[in-house]
Amino acid sequence: MSLLNYFKRKSLQSASVSASVAKDRLQIILAREHGNRNEPDYLPKLKQELLAVVSKYVNVDISAISVTRDRDGDCEILELNITLPEPEVTK
Amino acid sequence: MAKVIVVTSGKGGVGKTTTSASFATGLALRGKRTAVIDFDVGLRNLDLIMGCERRVVYDFVNVLNGEARLKQALIKDKNCDNLFILPASQTRDKEALTQEGVERILNELKETFDYIVCDSPAGIEKGALMALYFADEAIIVTNPEISSVRDSDRILGILSAKSHRAVNDAEPIKEHLVITRFSPTRAEMGEMLSVVDVTELLSIPLLGVIPESETVLSSSNAGIPVINDKDSSGGQAYVDVVSRFLGEEVPMRFLDVEKKGLLKRIFG
Ligand SMILES: Nc1ncnc2c1ncn2[C@@H]1O[C@H](COP(=O)(O)OP(=O)(O)OP(=O)(O)O)[C@@H](O)[C@H]1O
Numbered sequence: 001m002s003l004l005n006y007f008k009r010k011s012l013q014s015a016s017v018s019a020s021v022a023k024d025r026l027q028i029i030l031a032r033e034h035g036n037r038n039e040p041d042y043l044p045k046l047k048q049e050l051l052a053v054v055s056k057y058v059n060v061d062i063s064a065i066s067v068t069r070d071r072d073g074d075c076e077i078l079e080l081n082i083t084l085p086e087p088e089v090t091k
Numbered sequence: 092m093a094k095v096i097v098v099t100s101g102k103g104g105v106g107k108t109t110t111s112a113s114f115a116t117g118l119a120l121r122g123k124r125t126a127v128i129d130f131d132v133g134l135r136n137l138d139l140i141m142g143c144e145r146r147v148v149y150d151f152v153n154v155l156n157g158e159a160r161l162k163q164a165l166i167k168d169k170n171c172d173n174l175f176i177l178p179a180s181q182t183r184d185k186e187a188l189t190q191e192g193v194e195r196i197l198n199e200l201k202e203t204f205d206y207i208v209c210d211s212p213a214g215i216e217k218g219a220l221m222a223l224y225f226a227d228e229a230i231i232v233t234n235p236e237i238s239s240v241r242d243s244d245r246i247l248g249i250l251s252a253k254s255h256r257a258v259n260d261a262e263p264i265k266e267h268l269v270i271t272r273f274s275p276t277r278a279e280m281g282e283m284l285s286v287v288d289v290t291e292l293l294s295i296p297l298l299g300v301i302p303e304s305e306t307v308l309s310s311s312n313a314g315i316p317v318i319n320d321k322d323s324s325g326g327q328a329y330v331d332v333v334s335r336f337l338g339e340e341v342p343m344r345f346l347d348v349e350k351k352g353l354l355k356r357i358f359g
């Protein structure tokens with residue numbers, strides 16, 4: 001390795017992680033998007049409407065609602081999960 | 092049997108038209124009767140890259156609307172006897188791109204050509220969907236860059252769910268990955284996703300890697316697809332892509348940083 005290269009490499013050590021960060025982020029997002037691939041077209045709208053109803057009573061945002069469609073043998077299951085927020089702690 | 096091949100990517104500006112032009116030219120140079128269609132209705136570009144812009148009389152939409160016959164609209168390439176170009180229209184709206192219309196034209200082309208290459212517009216709107224709908228094989232053009240990889244993945248999802256083959260439960264579209272604008276130096280330094288990274292993420296077979304190459308721009312300027320430039324790395328990489336597509340085993344090139352001479356090794 002030449003001397004110049006040595007310095008180049010030093011200054012690049014921070015950059016050298018950037019591609020692997022990109023790869024990690026892509027792995028996560030692609031996995032999530034693959035999960036959404038076979039979701040029926042009405043699911044996003046269903047989530048929005050559920051959110052509208054639920055938030056009349058509890059303060060939740062869309063990420064707290066998960067709706068998935070699954071198949072168990074002959075049986076199609078629509079699974080609905082709403083994570084309620086932690087009750088507020090009064091100090 | 093004639094084959095329809097879509098060149099697609101989701102993301103814009105990654106090299107679809109560059110790839111369509113060189114790939115189609117390469118097939119024709121190998122003796123295959125080839126037609127290349129510009130699906131980018133409203134933004135005609137392929138004619139410029141192929142250097143036939145002054146000979147456009149009728150376009151794809153004219154044929155779809157029955158205003159011209161296919162034979163009148165097809166432009167014979169100036170260098171290559173086996174190659175014909177069907178240009179996009181510049182003005183008409185995309186509504187002319189109907190499934191029935193596109194199918195009719197493709198079927199007519201299949202009677203005379205071995206390969207029909209469809210240069211897709213960017214995005215996942217009608218033009219892109221029509222370009223891929225009837226495909227038998229797909230070339231996914233991807234830059235080693237985060238948003239390009241994600242968009243390519245999205246397009247793979249559409250190919251496997253919304254194409255004619257998918258809808259009719261036929262054999263799936265055969266997918267090929269072409270990584271373009273790859274810079275070995277930047278990948279080695281860890282600034283750019285590597286070829287292995289991109290191939291793993293998309294998990295489809297790699298057909299080739301086209302390095303970032305200055306001759307791509309000068310070739311576009313001249314209207315001669317870069318594959319004709321036998322001295323450039325870009326041109327050679329496209330020649331390899333065509334050979335592999337035709338079933339030959341050709342080792343990958345231009346993946347590593349060039350070995351340097353002594354002086355260069357000292358002065359970097
Ligand atoms: N291997 C390469 N090296 C250098 N420049 C390239 C390379 N491939 C493509 N380019 C440049 O990138 C730009 C976009 O290329 P091109 O028009 O082929 O992309 P596209 O995917 O068809 O774009 P659009 O989505 O707008 O249709 C052009 O300026 C082209 O010269």
Ligand SMILES: [Mg+2]
Nearest residue numbers: 107108131136
């Ligand atoms: Mg284009």
